Amino acid sequence: MADVVDVSFTDHELVVTLADARRVSAPLEWFPRLLRASPAQRANWRLIGHGVGIHWEDVDEDISVRSLLAI
Numbered sequence: 394m395a396d397v398v399d400v401s402f403t404d405h406e407l408v409v410t411l412a413d414a415r416r417v418s419a420p421l422e423w424f425p426r427l428l429r430a431s432p433a434q435r436a437n438w439r440l441i442g443h444g445v446g447i448h449w450e451d452v453d454e455d456i457s458v459r460s461l462l463a464i
Contacts, residue, residue: 396444397458402427402435409461412444417461426452 395411402408406418407427421428427435427449434451441448446457 395458397440397447398444400438400447402432407456409447409456409458411458417458419461424454424456426454 395413395415397409398412399410400407401410402421403418405421407421407424408416408418410416430449430452434449437451438447438449440446441455441457444458446455448455
């Protein structure tokens with residue numbers, strides 16, 4: 394399983410770039426806390442476990458790579 398190297402957003406999607414160059418996207422509707430978050434809050438993310446997941450402190454949201462790939 395590849396690790397996260399970057400996180401970005403479109404107006405309607407969470408986009409995660411993995412170390413193996415895959416990009417995985419999911420609708421923001423699936424993550425209500427991120428949907429309601431400001432752009433600054435969305436930009437304030439950090440990796441969990443050296444890239445196996447992502448954490449947003451400001452909105453108390455955690456998303457794992459495994460869950461994104463299972464979508």
